[in-house]
Amino acid sequence: MSSKHTRDPAVGATSVADPVTDRGVSDVHTLALLGGRPTFDEPLYVGRPNIGDRSRLTARIDDMLDRRWLSNGGPFVEEFERRIADLLSVRHAVVMCNATVALEIAIRALGLTGEVIVPSFTFVATAHALQWQQITPVFCDVDPVTHNLDPARVEALITPRTSAIIGVHLWGRACDVEALQAIATGRGLHLLFDAAHAFGCTHDGRMIGNFGAAEVFSFHATKFLNSGEGGAVATNDDDLAARMRLMRNFGFADFDQVVYVGTNGKMNEMSAAMGLTSLESMDEFIAVNRANHAAYDAGLQGIPGVSLVRYDSDEQSNYQYVVLEIDEREAGVSRDMLQRVLHAENVLARRYFYPGCHRMEPYRSLFPHAGLLLPETERLTDRVLSLPTGTAVGEGEIAAVCGIVRRGVTAGVAVRGTLAGSVR
Numbered sequence: 001m002s003s004k005h006t007r008d009p010a011v012g013a014t015s016v017a018d019p020v021t022d023r024g025v026s027d028v029h030t031l032a033l034l035g036g037r038p039t040f041d042e043p044l045y046v047g048r049p050n051i052g053d054r055s056r057l058t059a060r061i062d063d064m065l066d067r068r069w070l071s072n073g074g075p076f077v078e079e080f081e082r083r084i085a086d087l088l089s090v091r092h093a094v095v096m097c098n099a100t101v102a103l104e105i106a107i108r109a110l111g112l113t114g115e116v117i118v119p120s121f122t123f124v125a126t127a128h129a130l131q132w133q134q135i136t137p138v139f140c141d142v143d144p145v146t147h148n149l150d151p152a153r154v155e156a157l158i159t160p161r162t163s164a165i166i167g168v169h170l171w172g173r174a175c176d177v178e179a180l181q182a183i184a185t186g187r188g189l190h191l192l193f194d195a196a197h198a199f200g201c202t203h204d205g206r207m208i209g210n211f212g213a214a215e216v217f218s219f220h221a222t223k224f225l226n227s228g229e230g231g232a233v234a235t236n237d238d239d240l241a242a243r244m245r246l247m248r249n250f251g252f253a254d255f256d257q258v259v260y261v262g263t264n265g266k267m268n269e270m271s272a273a274m275g276l277t278s279l280e281s282m283d284e285f286i287a288v289n290r291a292n293h294a295a296y297d298a299g300l301q302g303i304p305g306v307s308l309v310r311y312d313s314d315e316q317s318n319y320q321y322v323v324l325e326i327d328e329r330e331a332g333v334s335r336d337m338l339q340r341v342l343h344a345e346n347v348l349a350r351r352y353f354y355p356g357c358h359r360m361e362p363y364r365s366l367f368p369h370a371g372l373l374l375p376e377t378e379r380l381t382d383r384v385l386s387l388p389t390g391t392a393v394g395e396g397e398i399a400a401v402c403g404i405v406r407r408g409v410t411a412g413v414a415v416r417g418t419l420a421g422s423v424r
């Protein structure tokens with residue numbers, strides 16, 4: 001099956017058999033891991049970029065070339081900032097070259113020092129943005145259901161050196177914002193959110209971007225709305241926004257007047273052109289992600305030990321992550337075994353966010369016993385598996401992926417036997 005074959009409406013989303021080869025659940029011997037032919041000829045990736053209207057994008061690039069304005073506060077960047085601020089109903093959207101630099105700048109502009117409480121169950125950029133500036137990330141465990149910071153555990157980690165809490169709205173599902181804000185206010189701490197996954201999502205009906213002192217979005221190529229590389233900080237704090245604008249441009253307040261230590265965090269016009277074009281297709285991207293999520297939900301029904309992370313139907317979500325939790329005892333195969341089954345079929349499922357920041361360097365060496373306080377994180381990092389979605393994936397592929405998962409579990413004994421000793 002070619003992974004280029006997308007969104008074929010003729011293929012029923014609820015089918016449990018591979019729709020192309022028509023392999024049934026009982027045809028477990030056809031699994032590529034067990035000697036069969038791979039389902040997909042080409043890799044099916046997690047993180048394939050959504051591409052908006054190409055003619056609009058190329059028209060913008062032509063404009064950009066005609067006006068010979070490629071970076072440093074060009075009109076596309078200004079328009080992108082306005083459009084984001086309007087969409088989120090925030091006073092300021094400060095766009096940057098990527099979300100990691102945006103986090104670093106927000107952290108610096110807030111004046112964070114000492115220790116900052118963060119989850120370990122996140123992309124490593126959240127922790128690195130602190131460590132990069134000699135601020136110690138203190139890893140806090142997450143709630144096993146929401147996968148977000150567990151406020152009950154945050155309080156216990158606060159010391160006289162703590163300056164802030166950074167919550168991550170993992171998978172675009174909002175943290176317990178109110179509980180975190182209450183702790184931050186009560187203990188005189190800053191509250192910042194890594195909202196890299198949460199563009200276009202709401203919490204309690206309000207757009208994410210409005211919570212804490214600031215919230216940081218990513219527009220990386222793998223995000224549902226992308227500018228190639230890019231990020232933005234949303235805030236309702238005028239002074240903070242002004243400081244971040246200075247810091248992203250070397251601290252320049254005027255042609256030759258530098259008033260701050262700064263860096264180069266600017267977004268270029270090419271990225272802003274891509275971002276603006278993506279924004280115009282945002283509703284369509286979300287609709288596709290939502291349909292894909294529903295198709296996975298239907299296709300995975302009844303597979304023992306396999307559950308799909310859900311989105312709150314009362315909130316707006318971007319549905320950009322399709323995340324499975326694998327319960328090894330019920331499924332009969334571990335998450336890593338299932339990943340090997342999928343990879344053999346050319347479905348490049350990802351273990352986001354294995355193994356957890358605390359088990360990556362430099363944190364692993366700095367805090368060798370951090371895992372003792374992170375039981376839910378350690379449990380989750382061994383259970384989660386992200387599957388392909390977005391506009392590059394169609395119902396046919398989703399039905400096929402679900403069929404592979406089902407056959408992988410059905411063939412648990414054979415899979416375990418084949419992988420014995422090589423996979424956990």
Ligand code: T4K
Binds near residue numbers: 045048100123125220
């Ligand atoms: N905070 C959180 C919670 C985050 O998740 C992230 C980023 C950040 C902060 C920092 O945001 P940025 O500074 O990146 O704006 C990817 C992304 O690079 C990263 O942005 C993202 N989170 C993370 C969850 O995923 P990797 O290491 O998995 O990337 P990589 O190169 O393996 O790409 C994933 C797959 O995407 C590839 O196998 C193929 C596909 N792909 C990728 C690109 C770039 C394409 O098909 N086309 C492409 O152009 O981190």
